[in-house]
Amino acid sequence: MTDAALPPAVAPARPATAAIQKRLKARYAREKRFRAYGLIAIGIAVLFLAVLLGSIVKQGYSAFYTHAVTAEVYLDPAVIDASNPGGANYDQLIASQQLAELGVADDERGTRSTAMRALFSPDAGFGLRERVIEDPSLIGQTIEFTAPIGDDADLYFKDDISRDTPQAQRRLSDEQLAWLDRMEQSGAVTSGFNSDFFTRGDSTQPELAGVLGAVIGSALMLLVTGLLAIPIGVGAAVYLEEFARKNRITAFIEVNINNLAAVPSIVYGLLGLAVFINWMHLPRASPLVGGLVLALMSLPTIIIATRSALKAVPPSIREAALAMGASRTQSVFHHVLPLAMPGVMTGAILAMAHALGETAPLLLIGMVSFTPGIPEGLTSPSGALPVLVYIWENASERAFHERTAAAILVLLAFMIVMNLVAIVLRRRFERRW
Amino acid sequence: MILLVLILLIGFSAAAYWAGRRLARRRAAGTRAHSSLGYHGAYVLLWAAIPALVVLILMAVFSTGIQYQLLLADAPEAIRALDPMRQGAFWYDVLTVADGGTPQQIWAGPQAELLQSEAQRAARIGGLMTLGGAVAAVLAGLIGLGLALRRVAPQFRARNRVEGWIAAFLFVCSAIAILTTLGIIASLLFESLRFFQSVSPLEFLFGTQWSPQIAIRADQVGQTGGFGAAPLFVGTFLIMMIAMLVAGPIGLFSAIYLSEYAGPRQRAIIKPVLEILAGVPTVVYGFFAALTVGPALRGFFNGVGAQLAGGPLDSLGQYLMLVQNQMALVAGGVMGIMLIPFVSSLSDDIINAVPQSLRDGSYAMGATKSETVKRVLLPAALPGIAGAFLLAVSRAIGETMIVTMAAGLAARMTLNPLDTVTTVTVQIVTLLTGDQEFNSPKTLAAFGLGLTLFIVTLGLNIIAQQIVQRYREQYD
Numbered sequence: 083m084t085d086a087a088l089p090p091a092v093a094p095a096r097p098a099t100a101a102i103q104k105r106l107k108a109r110y111a112r113e114k115r116f117r118a119y120g121l122i123a124i125g126i127a128v129l130f131l132a133v134l135l136g137s138i139v140k141q142g143y144s145a146f147y148t149h150a151v152t153a154e155v156y157l158d159p160a161v162i163d164a165s166n167p168g169g170a171n172y173d174q175l176i177a178s179q180q181l182a183e184l185g186v187a188d189d190e191r192g193t194r195s196t197a198m199r200a201l202f203s204p205d206a207g208f209g210l211r212e213r214v215i216e217d218p219s220l221i222g223q224t225i226e227f228t229a230p231i232g233d234d235a236d237l238y239f240k241d242d243i244s245r246d247t248p249q250a251q252r253r254l255s256d257e258q259l260a261w262l263d264r265m266e267q268s269g270a271v272t273s274g275f276n277s278d279f280f281t282r283g284d285s286t287q288p289e290l291a292g293v294l295g296a297v298i299g300s301a302l303m304l305l306v307t308g309l310l311a312i313p314i315g316v317g318a319a320v321y322l323e324e325f326a327r328k329n330r331i332t333a334f335i336e337v338n339i340n341n342l343a344a345v346p347s348i349v350y351g352l353l354g355l356a357v358f359i360n361w362m363h364l365p366r367a368s369p370l371v372g373g374l375v376l377a378l379m380s381l382p383t384i385i386i387a388t389r390s391a392l393k394a395v396p397p398s399i400r401e402a403a404l405a406m407g408a409s410r411t412q413s414v415f416h417h418v419l420p421l422a423m424p425g426v427m428t429g430a431i432l433a434m435a436h437a438l439g440e441t442a443p444l445l446l447i448g449m450v451s452f453t454p455g456i457p458e459g460l461t462s463p464s465g466a467l468p469v470l471v472y473i474w475e476n477a478s479e480r481a482f483h484e485r486t487a488a489a490i491l492v493l494l495a496f497m498i499v500m501n502l503v504a505i506v507l508r509r510r511f512e513r514r515w
Numbered sequence: 516m517i518l519l520v521l522i523l524l525i526g527f528s529a530a531a532y533w534a535g536r537r538l539a540r541r542r543a544a545g546t547r548a549h550s551s552l553g554y555h556g557a558y559v560l561l562w563a564a565i566p567a568l569v570v571l572i573l574m575a576v577f578s579t580g581i582q583y584q585l586l587l588a589d590a591p592e593a594i595r596a597l598d599p600m601r602q603g604a605f606w607y608d609v610l611t612v613a614d615g616g617t618p619q620q621i622w623a624g625p626q627a628e629l630l631q632s633e634a635q636r637a638a639r640i641g642g643l644m645t646l647g648g649a650v651a652a653v654l655a656g657l658i659g660l661g662l663a664l665r666r667v668a669p670q671f672r673a674r675n676r677v678e679g680w681i682a683a684f685l686f687v688c689s690a691i692a693i694l695t696t697l698g699i700i701a702s703l704l705f706e707s708l709r710f711f712q713s714v715s716p717l718e719f720l721f722g723t724q725w726s727p728q729i730a731i732r733a734d735q736v737g738q739t740g741g742f743g744a745a746p747l748f749v750g751t752f753l754i755m756m757i758a759m760l761v762a763g764p765i766g767l768f769s770a771i772y773l774s775e776y777a778g779p780r781q782r783a784i785i786k787p788v789l790e791i792l793a794g795v796p797t798v799v800y801g802f803f804a805a806l807t808v809g810p811a812l813r814g815f816f817n818g819v820g821a822q823l824a825g826g827p828l829d830s831l832g833q834y835l836m837l838v839q840n841q842m843a844l845v846a847g848g849v850m851g852i853m854l855i856p857f858v859s860s861l862s863d864d865i866i867n868a869v870p871q872s873l874r875d876g877s878y879a880m881g882a883t884k885s886e887t888v889k890r891v892l893l894p895a896a897l898p899g900i901a902g903a904f905l906l907a908v909s910r911a912i913g914e915t916m917i918v919t920m921a922a923g924l925a926a927r928m929t930l931n932p933l934d935t936v937t938t939v940t941v942q943i944v945t946l947l948t949g950d951q952e953f954n955s956p957k958t959l960a961a962f963g964l965g966l967t968l969f970i971v972t973l974g975l976n977i978i979a980q981q982i983v984q985r986y987r988e989q990y991d
Contacts (some may be wrong), residue, residue: 109883116885120772123765124785127859130852131792137807138799197539317688325682326689339692344906344976345969348940349699352965355947356702363579383690411678429936439796442915442944450948469796475802475920483806490799497794 113387139492142487148276148289149239151202151265152228155179157214159222167221172207173199177229197258201511203289231271233288233481235262239271242480253480264514274468281490283455284465284473288481291474293489295456298371298494299464300438301448302457306373307380307437312430314377315384316419322385323392324400324414343382350379351443359447366448367463371509380433387429391422424511430503435500439493441468465494516827517977520571528648531660535559535667543669550639550673558673561680562663565658574648583610586633593625594633604628613637669983703969706962713956714742719963721745725937727946742960744967746926750936754811754847754918755911757932761851762907764856767900771888773859774866793856799980801920804849809921816933841923844932850917856906865899866892868987900985909972915940939964 105443155176162170177198181188188194204230213227214220234253237243243252245259254262265271283295318339326332354375358364364371395418403413419426444450449469456465465473471493474486539548539555548555586606594605605626608618612634622630667673711719722743753878769789773782820835877887893900923935923944946961 102605109886113883114886116888117772117776119582120768120776123768124772126765127792127852127855128785128788129767130855131788133807134795134799134803134852137803141806222793314688314691317685318692321685321689321690325685335689335692336990338696340980341973342692342695344909344972345699346909346915346940346972348913349703349965349969351701352943352947352962353695353699356696356706357961362576381692381695385689387876409674409678411681415681435794441744441796441798442919442940445919445944446947468796471798471802472920474917475805486802486806490802493796494799498795501794 086267111307122188138487138490140488142241142484142491145244145484146276146277147273149231149236149273150228151206151231151271152178152226153270154224154446154509156224157210157221157239162214162221164221165216167218168211170211170214172210172214173202173204174207176202176206176210180261180265181368184261188263196259197255198261200254201232201235201258201262203232204287205229205290230289233479234291237481238262239266239273240484242484263351279485284452284470286452288477288479288485291482291485293467293492295453296465296467296470296489297492297496299372299453299457300467302369302460302464303372303376303466304434304438306370306460307376308430308434310374310382311377311380311433315381315430315433316388316426318381319385319388319392320414320419323389324418325410339382339385339491343386344463346442347379347440348442350375351446353378354443354447365461365463367451367453368461369457369464370460371447372444372449372464372466373460375447376440378435378439383433383436384430387433388426391425391429392418392489394425395421421513424499424507424513428508431500431504431507435497435504438500439468439497441466444469445472467496524564524567524902525572526657527567529560531663532560534664535659535754538664538667539669539673542667548668548669549671550675554677555667555671557677559660559667561677563656563660565650566770567657570648570652570655573578574644574652578641578644578648579610582637582644585640586637587786589636591629591633593629609633609637613641614800614903644906657951666697667719677850690894699969703962703966706959708955710959710963711870714960714963718742719744720967723928725942727942727960742956743964744939744942744964746928747937747939747964749928749930750922750926751938751940753843753913753930753932753936754850754922754938755908757844757847758854758910758911759904761848762854763904765851766855766907767862769855769859770862771864771892774863775884775888775892787857789856792852792859797853797914797916798920800849801916802919804845804921805840808849809842809845812845813838813840814912822916837933838933839923841921841935842933843922843936846918846922847932849921850911850914853914853917854907854910857910858903861906862896862900865896865903865983865986868899896986898982902979902986905975905982909975909979912975913972914939915944919944939968943968 100317148386153176158175162173170404174192174195177195178188179193181198186194206227209229210227213225231239234243235258238254238259239262243254243259245256248255262271278290279292281294285291322332322335326335354371358371358374359366364374399417399421400413403417404410408416444466449464449466450473451463452473453463453465467489470487471489474482474489476487533556535558536552536556538559539552543552555736583606586609595604597605604620605622607618608622609630612618612630618630719742723745724741724743726741727745769785777785816835816838820832820838823829823832824836826832873891873895874887877891882890918938918941922938922941924937924941925935926937926942927934929936943961943964946957946964
């Protein structure tokens with residue numbers, strides 16, 4: 083570069099300055115706008131998350147409390163046959179006595195008592211029947227009973243059914259609402275924590291449906307998944323990272339694992355259906371098959387996490403162990419793997435949390451069918467928490483809507499706990515070399 | 516039963532371990548053994564437990580099949596005369612009764628008597644096989660134990676042998692990954708081939724008529740033309756495009772902000788929030804789409820339609836008032852939200868991998884941050900970002916729950932986001948969750964769809980990984 087090419091040392095006031103200033107301003111404005119785009123993008127993502135969680139909490143919190151009705155019933159010996167106490171219609175008994183108490187006469191076809199019966203859960207008659215069968219001497223006495231209120235009546239007390247909607251469009255008639263109001267005024271209706279939701283299995287009656295069966299099904303499934311996927315995944319990762327020579331076979335296995343991690347989960351469901359159910363004849367909808375499918379699905383994730391944890395252990399550890407005369411196996415299992423364990427466990431727990439939320443493969447192995455009650459073992463039909471969400475979402479009863487959201491909250495609570503455990507493990511035990 | 520066998524096996528293994536240890540100590544008395552006592556014990560344990568375990572597993576896998584074959588071989592004439600479906604049901608009930616259960620169906624006349632006698636025979640065969648299996652397992656374990664104990668000696672390299680077993684076990688673990696792939700390919704291919712025997716692949720891929728619900732009877736297959744999957748591919752494509760239109764820009768801009776503008780404190784807050792979005796189960800997104808977003812968007816469009824109806828845009832207004840909850844826009848939009856963290860974390864990694872020297876060079880030339888991003892970083896990171904987007908596309912195609920709950924079942928060839936469409940994954944779930952005979956073309960069609968899905972996502976992944984890999988090598 084020659085001096086001639088340089089501009090004069092003292093620049094005269096350039097006429098272009100204004101243009102430069104203007105351009106600079108425009109450039110800074112563009113810069114600000116670009117930065118704002120980034121912030122807006124993140125803002126949208128956070129907003130979505132808030133709306134998602136907010137809407138679920140808003141729809142679901144009401145399922146955690148419920149209304150019960152306490153009333154007296156005269157176990158009329160004229161209705162209940164003492165020799166066959168199980169044969170009487172207890173729901174009708176309760177309904178007709180409630181009507182009489184409210185001073186309403188039933189018509190010939192029993193439409194009023196049917197309408198009254200709809201306000202009670204079938205559990206009321208069921209519980210009464212059990213009590214009488216257990217102790218037939220109750221017949222002829224007046225006893226007090228407490229039972230969950232019917233699902234629609236519950237929704238009315240939760241202000242989910244409004245009087246403003248025309249009668250034809252709501253599930254309860256004006257007459258029924260009037261009865262409910264009078265029952266509430268008399269103090270028969272109490273609201274409280276919905277413990278049935280946590281202590282019962284699935285049911286076709288919303289007020290009797292609970293998540294316990296699904297929670298236990300999911301737990302059994304995760305047990306199978308964890309017992310299979312964690313040892314096998316860690317073993318595979320140790321082999322690939324510490325033992326395998328770099329050759330075509332190991333390269334092939336690596337490519338394979340990376341691709342398996344990206345296979346859609348529903349394909350694992352097809353695999354489970356074809357191999358475990360149709361070929362091996364394992365029981366459909368059982369936690370065993372579900373756990374096997376989820377284990378295959380989470381295997382690649384665990385392998386990848388374990389490998390990165392093993393990679394993070396510096397080679398000096400291995401070399402020191404080998405120098406002291408340890409064999410390769412001893413150096414890995416006595417030194418490298420224990421040091422990598424926090425990372426391994428974090429990855430394994432996150433993989434388990436992901437498996438807990440997985441739904442699609444479970445639908446294909448038959449878990450979509452209705453399974454009341456609590457699963458008894460690994461081979462009995464069972465539900466799973468995410469599948470329960472799917473089933474309830476499809477249910478037509480309005481009261482299942484809030485329970486679906488509540489089941490999601492339970493699912494999310496489990497996932498949050500698992501993630502917190504993983505974070506704590508990582509924070510407390512992670513070592514940076 | 517299983518528990519008892521397990522306890523016995525553990526007890527036997529523990530005994531073998533102690534036997535090996537003690538024998539090694541006695542034989543090595545005075546001299547210095549090559550391996551420590553524990554390795555001798557472990558060696559004996561492996562040789563005692565593994566043969567027994569292998570026999571037990573073989574028995575568990577094959578005993579039901581052998582029992583079934585033995586039953587069939589001596590089947591009474593009255594049963595052979597039944598049609599195959601009834602025969603299968605009969606034998607199923609025989610096995611149930613033999614296990615002490617109640618039969619699933621009502622059998623009349625001679626079959627009812629045969630059911631009892633055959634069930635007794637089945638129980639007898641089963642009992643014999645269990646006994647035989649137990650004896651074989653014990654024998655195998657004892658023989659292994661004896662052989663191993665004979666080898667215990669001070670010079671014997673027990674540690675190397677045990678380590679050989681461990682290495683073999685680890686190799687088997689990693690081979691399971693290959694077995695899984697083989698299992699997926701084999702099961703999809705095998706069932707799909709049976710499907711393609713009744714429906715030609717060309718018709719499946721390019722046919723425009725998807726109505727598997729009609730083809731319940733086997734003789735209708737191929738005549739109604741009900742297995743043309745093109746509308747499903749179009750629906751999948753449409754929803755994927757909508758999802759990418761949401762996730763692409765938002766994810767990319769979040770990644771740019773995170774990697775170039777945000778300080779460490781902002782990153783520490785924003786990243787976990789995005790991770791929560793990624794950790795929410797897809798069934799929750801499906802619920803959100805079906806019950807919150809769907810009705811909201813429908814209300815919005817119906818409202819717009821009510822404004823337009825009667826005016827110059829009357830036909831559009833009328834159309835908008837008929838929009839349903841289940842539209843492609845709902846499923847695609849919510850799927851886009853789900854993919855935001857996926858796109859943003861992958862893009863974040865890729866932008867971070869661009870060498871700092873490129874940024875420094877650009878700043879030194881007086882460029883602003885946004886100019887650096889637009890003119891330097893993005894062109895440099897483009898292949899990597901393309902790879903990330905392809906991975907997101909493959910995710911979107913394979914996503915099941917959101918579309919199952921929010922997209923609907925109507926197979927239509929349309930690119931209108933306000934229309935109800937259906938996707939490959941929705942149809943797989945619908946075909947396989949009904950009560951269907953397993954071998955009907957309807958269920959087999961699900962495997963045909965699964966194979967297509969697997970091939971497409973696998974192809975996308977391989978391409979994307981190669982792009983990302985090559986891009987990494989460029990800057991390493």
